[in-house]
Amino acid sequence: MARKVGIYTRISRDDEGEALGVARQRTDCERLADLRTWQPVKIYEDNDVSAFKRNVVRDEFELMLKDLRAGLIDGVVAYDLDRLARQPRDLERLIEIFDERPRLEFATVTNDVNLGTADGRTMARVMVAFANKSSHDTSRRIKRKHLELAQQGKANGGPAPYGWLKDDRNKVDPEAAKHIREAQKEVLAGVRIGTIRTRWQEQGLGNPRQGTKRMAHHHVEHILTNPRLVRYRTYHGEILHGDDGQPVMGEWDPINTVEEWEAVCAAIAERKQTKAGQSLARRYLLSGIARCGLCKSKIRGQVNQQWKPGSQAAQYKYQCSKVNGGCGKVGRVGDPVDKLIARLVLKEQREKAAATGVPVEARWPRERELEGLLQDIVQLIEAEKAKAITVSTLLQLLPAKEQERDALKLERARFYKEQKQAEAKGNAGDLTEEEFFALPIERQREIVLHSLTAVVIHPAGRGKRKFDPDLIDPVWR
Known part of the structure; x- marks a missing residue:
């Protein structure tokens, strides 16, 4: 009887959202399983998911481990070892299951590593350690690039924040800017952010995240107090200052004056201090x-x-x-x-x-x-x-x-x-x-x-x- 295996595919970034990378991995893994006379019974796909970031949970990877431990599948086929693990702790969890079930199968398309043997496990640990270092190096270079861009007042990639045009994130969206200014004026007049959030939710304002039923309170608060409104460049959530001690100015158009922005930020901060734990409704x-x-x-x-x-x-x-x-x-x-x-x-x-x-x-x-x-x-x-x-x-x-x-x-x-x-x-x-x-x-x-x-x-x-x-x-x- 053919051994029942699961195929695991993963790619860290899928900007187009078309899942072409994991589809190619799946095809190659199915071909390898066929050569080994194994029967693929389940595809575990983590598309656009990092295996390096510690705060990221890979749902399909976790499900695969549970199925392996429960005996629902007899092995794993992956395109490469670094598709499965870039953190040593994830590899050790997989090795632990292979210790418990010595007859489990394991294969990758790009190399021949056998987690069922001591030599294979040692080689796997070395390979994951190098993959982890590679991810660290890439992360360090990306962080350095983002800091350099921030010091130059340039914007990072990603969608345009609410208030600026989607096709030109440096140009103000007049309609969105009007709604921001109106909401800021309401905050200064005593209106709750929760009231503004409800209205924006009903009117489809504020670029709510896809699939969310309710816009988050902190999302609206961030829009109204975003330093970007006065062209201040931020880095890791803090206003970036240059060698002259002045805030680094971004290359985009502003929506507020510094006086207007500071007034709104002070009003919200004061409300949090004086009304903490109290309902303003x-x-x-x-x-x-x-x-x-x-x-x-x-x-x-x-x-x-x-x-x-x-x-x-x-x-x-x-x-x-x-x-x-x-x-x-x-x-x-x-x-x-x-x-x-x-x-x-x-x-x-x-x-x-x-x-x-x-x-x-x-x-x-x-x-x-x-x-x-x-x-x-x-x-x-x-x-x-x-x-x-x-x-x-x-x-x-x-x-x-x-x-x-x-x-x-x-x-x-x-x-x-x-x-x-x-x-x-x-x-x-x-x-x-x-x-x-x-x-x-x-x-x-x-x-x-x-x-x-x-x-x-x-x-x-x-x-x-x-x-x-x-x-x-x-x-x-």
């Missing part, structure tokens, strides 16, 4: 803003249990709850309260904007101080290179300068964050009521909180009554 406009007119406890929105489909009543109400420490005696249908507050707030902001005029964008007043400090750092480094000062002197002077530089950069980021946030939050005067309610709920709440500190809802008494705006008392800032 809100379903109702005045949840936590409204207060009970009797006990002054915060009132939250909730589903109106008395609402029936087809009725004119709103689906939610603001109810003082004993569960949250309130008296439980005050409740009001939510929709008319929200509309009243929206009208009052928009009117107030419209009048305030007309009285104060358009704010003038200011520059950070310590910009020259930071520029001078950066120049001092460069001069110190150049002086050490020219042997004008010793390394010891440089290392004594440099840390204080770098600490002062980092503090000034943080101050600049905060300055522009507050400025951009004020712009995003304070320009609601021209909105209509319909436009207001079309905004994300976080943006609506920011507009309300820009004018109000609270909304007091007074009791209406027993029985059904028409909505009385006099019982809704806004507390203005």
Whole structure:
């Protein structure tokens, strides 16, 4: 009876995605199995999968090992030993199975290595060790090439990041750039990244990965804070700096100014620190803003249990709850309260904007101080290179300068964050009521909180009554 063998094929990169390389390996392996009078019963194919990277799991390779150990196949045919293993530990796992089952068959197209003998195993270990070194050398050369490209401000290969044209990754995609800027403005106005992610998912924005059902939160956050937006070149996730201490600038077109980008990054970082572990999601406009007119406890929105489909009543109400420490005696249908507050707030902001005029964008007043400090750092480094000062002197002077530089950069980021946030939050005067309610709920709440500190809802008494705006008392800032 013919021995049943599995054929293992693998190729590290398949840029075209046509699997031609593994197909050629399969043909040659089937021909070899036929010459040995073995019967191929299973093809294990790892296409576009590395055998060198430690964090990569080869699913078909793992399945092949399980089938070998379970006795479902009697041997393995591969094109070459380095198709099977480039890490010694993977080879040792295979050898262990051949130790357990001495009659297993093994063959490769390119050489004659027998894992069933001591000499064959020794030869296999030497060959895998050399293959591993070859992969290390290739990896080192690739890393050095990528660093050189980064230092020159050139982009690596791969698909264009969201915001740039697919056929020219150095040119900005106007439509994508518009969506990025709009989302950044929303972040500055208090909108959650989760809200932006949901909308982008529905609209097919952000270049979601193929086959994913839900766009990742960190993917959207990276798009909005990517240093590439201001032409900063990164290497291994960090902004790359040149010998002059300045960020290396890429050869592509920018989408943001440095001030805009720093403001968004600072806003997101601040939100992570101050809101860590807290949910920013809100379903109702005045949840936590409204207060009970009797006990002054915060009132939250909730589903109106008395609402029936087809009725004119709103689906939610603001109810003082004993569960949250309130008296439980005050409740009001939510929709008319929200509309009243929206009208009052928009009117107030419209009048305030007309009285104060358009704010003038200011520059950070310590910009020259930071520029001078950066120049001092460069001069110190150049002086050490020219042997004008010793390394010891440089290392004594440099840390204080770098600490002062980092503090000034943080101050600049905060300055522009507050400025951009004020712009995003304070320009609601021209909105209509319909436009207001079309905004994300976080943006609506920011507009309300820009004018109000609270909304007091007074009791209406027993029985059904028409909505009385006099019982809704806004507390203005």
